Amino acid sequence: xxxxxxxxxxxxxxxxxxxxxxxxxxxxxxxxxxxxxxxxxxxxxxxxxxxxxxxxxxxxxxxxxxxxxxxxxxxxxxxxxxxxxxxxxxxxxxxxxxxxxxxxxxxxxxxxxxxxxxxxxxxxxxxxxxxxxxxxxxxxxxxxxxxxxxxxxxxxxxxxxxxxxxxxxxxxxxxxxxxxxxxxxxxxxxxxxxxxxxxxxxxxxxxxxxxxxxxxxxxxxxxxxxxxxxxxxxxxxxxxxxxxxxxxxxxxxxxxxxxxxxxxxxxxxxxxx
Numbered sequence: 001x002x003x004x005x006x007x008x009x010x011x012x013x014x015x016x017x018x019x020x021x022x023x024x025x026x027x028x029x030x031x032x033x034x035x036x037x038x039x040x041x042x043x044x045x046x047x048x049x050x051x052x053x054x055x056x057x058x059x060x061x062x063x064x065x066x067x068x069x070x071x072x073x074x075x076x077x078x079x080x081x082x083x084x085x086x087x088x089x090x091x092x093x094x095x096x097x098x099x100x101x102x103x104x105x106x107x108x109x110x111x112x113x114x115x116x117x118x119x120x121x122x123x124x125x126x127x128x129x130x131x132x133x134x135x136x137x138x139x140x141x142x143x144x145x146x147x148x149x150x151x152x153x154x155x156x157x158x159x160x161x162x163x164x165x166x167x168x169x170x171x172x173x174x175x176x177x178x179x180x181x182x183x184x185x186x187x188x189x190x191x192x193x194x195x196x197x198x199x200x201x202x203x204x205x206x207x208x209x210x211x212x213x214x215x216x217x218x219x220x221x222x223x224x225x226x227x228x229x230x231x232x233x234x235x236x237x238x239x240x241x242x243x244x245x246x247x248x249x250x251x252x253x254x255x256x257x258x259x260x261x262x263x264x265x266x267x268x269x270x271x272x273x
Contacts, residue, residue, distance in 0.1 A: 020066050020115070021122055027062055027080065034082060052167050053087060054138035057147065060131040061163045065091035067119055068111050073158055087165045094151045094159035101149040105132050144168060188239075195230060200239070200258065208243070208255040231256050 012034075016026045036052045065078045070093025079090040095101075096111040110116040119125045135147045148164040189197065195218040202217055203209050209217070215227040234240040235256070244254035 020119070021124060024063055024066055024124060028059060031058060031062065031080060035087075050142065053144070053165050054135075054142055057135040057138045057165055058087060058089075060135050061087075061089045061147070061165065063119070063125055064131060065089050065161075065163070067116055067125065068096060068161075069093050070111065070158070076158070085167060087167075089163045091161045091163075092158070093161065094153075095149075095161055101151070104149050105136060139165065142168075192239075196234060196239070199231070199234065199256075203240075203256070203258050208257045210255050214256075 014030050016023055016030065018026065032055075035058075037050065062080065065080075069078060069091045070076075073092040076092035078092070079088075081088040081090070093111065095104075096109045098109045099107050116125065125131065132147070132149075139146055145166045148162075148166075150162050150164075151159050152162060153159050189200075192200065198217055199209060199214060202213070209231075211224060211228045211231060214231055215224045218227060218230065231240060232242075235242050238259065240256045241259045242254065242256055244251040
């Protein structure tokens, strides 16, 4: 999902049903498969990868949504929404009694204590009152903003708790701009625009890119065909190589790579400025 509100454009919906332990396990598997890993070149000229969010942080938010939700609101669901810059988990019901966004790291008052004890017995939750602190500390450990906890009122007599984790998308874009010069060399990279730098960096990390990936990588206002034109112009300039079948007019498996002369070796470009 890239937008919300008037620009709502869901790219994938995955419903999950079943008993709570299976819900948590299946949701965890799906979520892990959808989250990205970010890579960048360090000062030692080596590539490093880091998850988009600390695993303990999003897992704790997921478990809390299932354990502390209001089961009196039977027809309401827990929602996990993924955006480019954040992960949002919505849970039916307001905060448990005595708990507020301001004291959430220090006050523990489960809405469903019997369920909480069962989850502890099944080793799905850890020590009481420690989960939110781990979320905060793990986010800080990756230099990410602290988790955001808030309650919204529906106006129909019920509320929702919303937990938001924010990623490093702005820093990521700066890394991309810097890394492109290391892949291509300063002489070439300085003539690339921001979208072209991101494309080069993506290929350096992943080996290749297709039009759909390019469409999602660069500005969301661009159309699919506009993304394809960006790639083709880079081919025409000798910056990319177009891999496709010569016998198929529209090859669904077509991809773009860096030309051999520009491919990085052991974190260094073959092109030096």
